[in-house]
Amino acid sequence: MKILGLDSSGLVASVAVVEEDNLLAEYTVNYKKTHSQTLLPMLDEIVKMTELDLNTIDAIAIAGGPGSFTGLRIGSATAKGLGFVLGKPLIQVPTVEGLAYNLWGSSKLVCPLMDARRNQVYTGLYAFAQESLQVLIPQCAVGIDEIISRVNERDCPVVFLGDGVSVFRMFIEDNCQVSYSFAPAHLNKQRAAAVAALGCIYYRQGKLQTAAQHRPDYLRLSQAERERLAQGKSLQLKD
Numbered sequence: 422m423k424i425l426g427l428d429s430s431g432l433v434a435s436v437a438v439v440e441e442d443n444l445l446a447e448y449t450v451n452y453k454k455t456h457s458q459t460l461l462p463m464l465d466e467i468v469k470m471t472e473l474d475l476n477t478i479d480a481i482a483i484a485g486g487p488g489s490f491t492g493l494r495i496g497s498a499t500a501k502g503l504g505f506v507l508g509k510p511l512i513q514v515p516t517v518e519g520l521a522y523n524l525w526g527s528s529k530l531v532c533p534l535m536d537a538r539r540n541q542v543y544t545g546l547y548a549f550a551q552e553s554l555q556v557l558i559p560q561c562a563v564g565i566d567e568i569i570s571r572v573n574e575r576d577c578p579v580v581f582l583g584d585g586v587s588v589f590r591m592f593i594e595d596n597c598q599v600s601y602s603f604a605p606a607h608l609n610k611q612r613a614a615a616v617a618a619l620g621c622i623y624y625r626q627g628k629l630q631t632a633a634q635h636r637p638d639y640l641r642l643s644q645a646e647r648e649r650l651a652q653g654k655s656l657q658l659k660d
């Protein structure tokens with residue numbers, strides 16, 4: 422089985438190809454360029470370097486949200502376009518689960534934190550047992566205080582990762598009451614290799630969709646949608 426993985430859900434843009442238990446290639450960039458400038462050129466470079474015929478892949482695993490609205494749309498459009506052209510199914514990997522899978526095999530609880538602005542995070546809580554990822558708290562958008570409170574209730578060592586760590590590190594240090602640590606630099610951001618590897622598992626479980634069926638999972642309204650909704654409510658009150 423050969424899976425192409427894409428992740429542009431956050432600040433990182435990442436492309437990878439996984440064949441069974443073998444990572445053939447991964448290209449990850451965490452820089453200030455937009456994903457529309459980086460994602461396809463990165464894929465093209467992988468294709469050239471590995472002499473990959475994209476027709477030989479079995480499916481396209483895409484980090485399907487939550488995350489940056491713009492990043493998710495770019496990743497979704499790229500995955501859908503490839504799916505249509507190649508006639509391949511898509512595997513929608515929840516972004517937070519893909520991030521947690523970076524730490525496969527950890528004996529600690531795994532708590533990804535993606536900065537969702539407005540003092541909120543996209544997060545969840547996971548553990549590894551019986552060689553599989555166990556979902557203790559499904560991915561959600563909540564205040565940083567709420568997820569730390571939920572972590573404290575577990576009374577188990579936990580490791581934090583994601584771009585939200587740097588934003589909320591001081592809060593974690595002041596409020597986390599259990600033993601905690603932070604993932605190292607090579608594991609603390611989104612990686613398409615983890616998305617593709619988890620995609621292999623979901624492929625075997627039959628969690629496939631067509632390119633036409635795929636929709637990103639934003640978890641909450643965009644700022645523009647929130648403002649439009651607030652404006653509508655304001656007009657109703659005036660009426």
